[in-house]
Amino acid sequence: MKTFLVVNPRSANGQTGKRWAEIGAQVGKALGDFGHGFTQGGMDAARIARQALEEGYECIVAVGGDGTLNEVTNGFFRDGKPINPKAALGLIPRGTGGDFRRTFGWELDLDSSLARLRSEKTEPFDVGRLDFINNDGQPETRYFANIASFGVSAVVAREVNSGSKALGGNFSFVWGTLKGLVKYTERKVRLSFDGGPAETVDITAVAVANGRYFGSGMFVAPEAVTHDGLFDVTIWSGYGLSDFLLKSKGVYNGSHVTWKGTRRLRCRTLHAEPAEGEDVFLDVDGETPGRLPCTMTIVPGAIRLKV
Numbered sequence: 277m278k279t280f281l282v283v284n285p286r287s288a289n290g291q292t293g294k295r296w297a298e299i300g301a302q303v304g305k306a307l308g309d310f311g312h313g314f315t316q317g318g319m320d321a322a323r324i325a326r327q328a329l330e331e332g333y334e335c336i337v338a339v340g341g342d343g344t345l346n347e348v349t350n351g352f353f354r355d356g357k358p359i360n361p362k363a364a365l366g367l368i369p370r371g372t373g374g375d376f377r378r379t380f381g382w383e384l385d386l387d388s389s390l391a392r393l394r395s396e397k398t399e400p401f402d403v404g405r406l407d408f409i410n411n412d413g414q415p416e417t418r419y420f421a422n423i424a425s426f427g428v429s430a431v432v433a434r435e436v437n438s439g440s441k442a443l444g445g446n447f448s449f450v451w452g453t454l455k456g457l458v459k460y461t462e463r464k465v466r467l468s469f470d471g472g473p474a475e476t477v478d479i480t481a482v483a484v485a486n487g488r489y490f491g492s493g494m495f496v497a498p499e500a501v502t503h504d505g506l507f508d509v510t511i512w513s514g515y516g517l518s519d520f521l522l523k524s525k526g527v528y529n530g531s532h533v534t535w536k537g538t539r540r541l542r543c544r545t546l547h548a549e550p551a552e553g554e555d556v557f558l559d560v561d562g563e564t565p566g567r568l569p570c571t572m573t574i575v576p577g578a579i580r581l582k583v
C-alpha cells in the first residue's frame with residue numbers, strides 16, 4: 277500500500293515537529309518509501325490528505341492528535357463522497373488528549389503504531405457526518421471520526437483549546453471542565469432521532485459517539501462500536517460542578533450510565549436545535565467549529581481503518 281503521512285508538527289505540544297527526524301527515520305525503516313506533508317494550520321490536514329488520495333496514495337496516516345485525525349478523516353471525502361472507498365486511514369497518535377486511540381486500547385509508543393501500519397489488517401470504519409452552523413454563521417458540513425457533542429462539553433473544549441495543554445492532556449481537561457461547569461447553565465434543546473418526533477430536553481451535554489471516549493479519558497459511551505452503523509448517544513441532564521467534584525470517577529470509569537441523569541440510545545441520525553434561542557455550541561473531535569442547529573448522520577463503513 278502506498279502510504280502518506282499527514283504530520284501536525286505542533287501536536288504533542290510541538291514535540292512531533294522537534295522529533296520528526298527521528299520519527300521519520302523509524303517510519304522509513306518500518307514501511308520503506310512513504311510520502312509526507314506538514315500541516316500549517318486549521319483544516320490543512322484535510323487538504324493534504326485529499327490531495328494525497330487523489331494522487332493515488334492508498335493509506336493516509338494522521339500523525340498528531342484527535343484534531344489532526346478529524347481533519348484527515350475529512351480529507352477522505354470530496355463533495356460528500358469518499359474519494360477512494362478502499363483507501364485506509366491510519367494513526368500515529370501524538371496528541372495531548374488521545375481519546376480516539378483509547379477506544380482501541382492503542383498505546384502512544386511509536387513501535388506499536390508502526391506494527392499496526394505494517395500489518396495488512398483493516399476493518400470497516402463508520403464516520404459521522406455533521407451539518408451545522410459554523411463560527412461565521414454559515415451552514416457547513418464536516419465529518420467526525422470519534423465523537424461530536426454539544427452543551428457543556430463544547431464550553432470545556434473552548435476552555436482547553438484557548439488555554440495551555442503544556443500541563444498535560446488530563447490536567448488541562450479537568451481544569452477546563454471545572455471552568456466550563458462554572459460558566460455553563462443547562463440548555464433546552466429539541467432532539468429528534470431517526471426522523472422521529474422532536475422532544476424537548478434540558479441538557480448538560482449530549483454526546484453522539486462513534487468511539488467511546490472524549491474529554492481526555494471520559495468514558496462517555498462505553499458500548500460504542502466504530503463499525504456497527506450506529507451512533508451511541510449519551511444525554512446528560514441536570515449535572516453541575518458539584519457532581520463533577522464529588523463523583524467524577526463515574527465519568528472516567530463509565531458507571532455514570534447508571535445515574536439518574538444519564539440516558540442512552542442508539543440511532544442513525546439525530547437532529548438538534550436550540551429550544552430557546554440561546555447559542556448551543558458544538559465540540560467535534562475536540563475542535564469547536566460552530567453551533568446548533570445540526571444534523572448528524574452515520575456513514576456506515578465509509579472508510580477502512582488500520583487496526
Ligand SMILES: Nc1ncnc2c1ncn2[C@@H]1O[C@H](COP(=O)(O)OP(=O)(O)OP(=O)(O)O)[C@@H](O)[C@H]1O
Binds near residue numbers: 285
Ligand atoms: N503548523 C501548525 N501550527 C499551528 N497549529 C497547527 C499546525 N498544524 C495544525 N495545527 C492545529 O492543530 C490542531 C490539532 O492539533 P492535534 O489534535 O493534532 O494535537 P493536540 O492538540 O496535541 O492533540 P489532541 O487534539 O488529541 O488534544 C488543529 O486545530 C490545527 O489547526
